[in-house]
Amino acid sequence: MKIFNAPQIKELDIYTLQEQKITSAQLMERAADKCATWLRNKYPIHTHFTIFCGLGNNGGDGLVIARILLAHQYKVTVYVVKHSPNTSPDFEENLALLKDSITIKTIISEKHIPPIEEHSVIIDAMFGAGINRPIEGVCKILIDQINTLNNQKVAIDIPSGLPCEVADFSKENTILKANYTLTFEAPKLTFLLPKTAHYVGNWKILSIGLSENYKQTIETQYEYIQSKDILKFTEKRASFSHKGTFGHVEMIGGSYGKMGAVVLATKASLRIGAGLATAYTPNCGMQILQTSVPEAMWTGNLPCEHFLEGNYISTHKTVGIGPGLGIHPKTQTFLHLVIKATKTPMVIDADAINILAKNKEWLNQIPKNSILTPHPKEFERLVGSFTNETEKLQKLRAFTATYQCLVVLKGAHTAIADVNGTIYFNSTGNPGMATGGSGDVLTGMIAGLLAQKYTPLQAAILGVYLHGLAGDLTIKEIGMPSLIASDLVNYIGKATLHM
Ligand SMILES: NC(=O)C1=CN([C@@H]2O[C@H](COP(=O)(O)OP(=O)(O)OC[C@H]3O[C@@H](n4cnc5c(N)ncnc54)[C@H](O)[C@@H]3O)[C@@H](O)[C@H]2O)[C@H](O)CC1
Numbered sequence: 001m002k003i004f005n006a007p008q009i010k011e012l013d014i015y016t017l018q019e020q021k022i023t024s025a026q027l028m029e030r031a032a033d034k035c036a037t038w039l040r041n042k043y044p045i046h047t048h049f050t051i052f053c054g055l056g057n058n059g060g061d062g063l064v065i066a067r068i069l070l071a072h073q074y075k076v077t078v079y080v081v082k083h084s085p086n087t088s089p090d091f092e093e094n095l096a097l098l099k100d101s102i103t104i105k106t107i108i109s110e111k112h113i114p115p116i117e118e119h120s121v122i123i124d125a126m127f128g129a130g131i132n133r134p135i136e137g138v139c140k141i142l143i144d145q146i147n148t149l150n151n152q153k154v155a156i157d158i159p160s161g162l163p164c165e166v167a168d169f170s171k172e173n174t175i176l177k178a179n180y181t182l183t184f185e186a187p188k189l190t191f192l193l194p195k196t197a198h199y200v201g202n203w204k205i206l207s208i209g210l211s212e213n214y215k216q217t218i219e220t221q222y223e224y225i226q227s228k229d230i231l232k233f234t235e236k237r238a239s240f241s242h243k244g245t246f247g248h249v250e251m252i253g254g255s256y257g258k259m260g261a262v263v264l265a266t267k268a269s270l271r272i273g274a275g276l277a278t279a280y281t282p283n284c285g286m287q288i289l290q291t292s293v294p295e296a297m298w299t300g301n302l303p304c305e306h307f308l309e310g311n312y313i314s315t316h317k318t319v320g321i322g323p324g325l326g327i328h329p330k331t332q333t334f335l336h337l338v339i340k341a342t343k344t345p346m347v348i349d350a351d352a353i354n355i356l357a358k359n360k361e362w363l364n365q366i367p368k369n370s371i372l373t374p375h376p377k378e379f380e381r382l383v384g385s386f387t388n389e390t391e392k393l394q395k396l397r398a399f400t401a402t403y404q405c406l407v408v409l410k411g412a413h414t415a416i417a418d419v420n421g422t423i424y425f426n427s428t429g430n431p432g433m434a435t436g437g438s439g440d441v442l443t444g445m446i447a448g449l450l451a452q453k454y455t456p457l458q459a460a461i462l463g464v465y466l467h468g469l470a471g472d473l474t475i476k477e478i479g480m481p482s483l484i485a486s487d488l489v490n491y492i493g494k495a496t497l498h499m
C-alpha cells in the first residue's frame with residue numbers, strides 16, 4: 001500500500017471527485033460516515049462525545065461526525081476553535097447543517113476553553129493533513145490541556161499538529177496525543193516513525209474509495225506492507241521439486257560463547273524453506289550445531305577454535321554472515337575475504353555490520369543487491385549519527401544508492417530500503433520480539449528466501465513480514481514477555497500458512 005504525502009493526497013482527492021462525479025462535500029460525508037460507523041461500533045449508545053473542530057476540512061469532518069452521532073442517539077457537544085477568519089467551503093456548509101440540530105460553541109480565547117466531562121470521548125478534528133506550521137495561540141493552549149486529560153481521544157485522519165511527512169519540528173511543538181487515530185485511505189509516514197508514532201495511538205485505516213486508477217500513477221517514496229502485498233509474489237511449490245530446487249544456505253558466524261546465534265539463523269533458514277543449510281563456524285561450534293540442528297551440515301576452518309579466521313573459499317551457496325561472529329581483528333580479515341569471494345547477494349547482519357562500520361572501505365566490495373540488517377545502533381555506526389527522522393531516512397537512501405545494497409532497518413515497523421530509494425514499512429511484529437536472537441532468526445529467514453530465488457527485495461520484505469507474523473502468532477499463545485527467539489523459529493511454519 002502506497003503512503004502519500006499531503007500534496008499527493010490533495011491530488012488524489014481532486015482526481016477522485018472528477019472520476020466519480022461527486023462533490024468534495026459528498027467525499028467528506030463518506031469519510032465522516034466511516035468514522036461515525038467506527039465510533040458507533042466501539043462506543044455504546046448515549047456515550048458523550050466532545051468534538052473539537054478546526055476551520056478547514058478536518059473540522060468539516062468533525063461537524064459531519066457530530067451530525068451522524070446525534071442522529072444515532074449519542075450525546076454530542078461541539079466546539080469550533082476559531083483561531084483564524086478563514087474557513088473552508090465544506091466546513092461552512094456542514095456548520096450550517098449542524099446548526100439546525102444543536103448549539104455549537106465557539107472557542108476564541110483561553111477563557112472559552114471548557115472543563116471536559118470525565119467520561120466524554122474527545123474527538124480531535126482541529127487539524128488534519130493541511131497542517132503546515134507549528135500550532136500556536138488558543139489551539140496550542142487547548143491541545144496542551146487536552147493532553148493532560150485521561151479521557152479517551154480519537155483523532156480524525158491525523159492527530160492535530162502532526163504533519164503527514166517528517167518535518168523538522170522540534171520537541172516543543174504541540175501535538176495532540178491520541179488513543180486512536182482514524183486515518184483515511186492510507187497511513188501517514190509519521191505514524192511509522194519512532195519519534196512520532198506515539199502521538200497516533202492505535203490507528204485504523206478507513207477506506208474512503210479514492211481513485212485506485214490514480215493511485216497507480218502516483219510515485220511514492222514509501223510503502224506500507226500488508227498481507228495482500230506479500231501474496232502478490234509468494235509462490236507455491238511445484239510437485240516435482242527436490243531439495244536442490246530450494247537452494248543451499250551457508251550461514252557463517254559464531255564465536256566462543258555466541259554459538260546460539262548461528263543455531264537460530266540456520267534453523268530459521270530451513271524453517272522458511274531452504275532446501276539445504278550449512279553452518280560455517282569455528283571449531284567449537286561443530287558439536288553444538290550438529291546436535292541442535294541435525295538437519296543442517298557443518299563446515300568450518302578447522303584450525304580456528306574460538307573465532308573465524310584464515311582462508312575462505314566460496315562454494316557458491318547463499319551466504320548469510322554475522323550472527324555471533326565477533327569482531328576479532330582476524331575475523332575482520334576473514335569477513336573481508338568472504339565479501340570478496342562472494343559474487344551473489346548475501347545477507348549481512350550483526351557483527352558483520354559492526355566490522356564493516358570499522359572498515360568502511362570494504363562496503364564498496366559487498367556483492368550488489370546484498371541485504372544488510374542493522375538495528376538502529378548498528379545503522380548509526382555505519383552512517384554516523386543523525387539528529388532527526390528526516391536525516392535518518394535521507395541517510396538510509398544515500399547508503400543504499402551508494403553501495404547498491406538493501407538495508408533492513410529493524411525496529412517497530414521495520415523499514416526496508418531498496419536500492420532505488422523506495423522504503424517499505426512492515427505491518428507485523430510486536431514489542432515481545434525485542435529479545436536476544438530475534439535478529440538472528442530474521443537473518444536466517446531472509447537468507448533462506450534468497451536461496452529459494454526470491455529477489456533480494458522480495459526476500460527482505462517477505463522475511464520481515466513473516467518474522468513479525470511469527471511473533472504475532474507466538475504472543476497470542478504465550479504472551480509478550482515470555483517470547484524468546486526460538487519461539488519465532490517454531491512459529492515460522494504457522495506464519496507461512498498465511499501466504
Ligand atoms: N482525501 C482525503 O483524505 C479527505 C480528507 N478530508 C479531510 O480534510 C483534511 C484536510 O483538510 P484541509 O482543509 O486541507 O486542512 P486542515 O483541516 O488540516 O487545516 C485547515 C487549514 O488550517 C491552516 N493551518 C495549517 N496549519 C496551521 C496552524 N498550525 N495554525 C493555524 N492554521 C493552520 C491551513 O491553511 C489549512 O488549510 C484531512 O485531514 C481530512 O480530515 C475530507 O474531509 C475528505 C477527503
Ligand SMILES: [K+]
Pocket residue numbers: 058124125126127128155156157158159160
Ligand atoms: K485531527
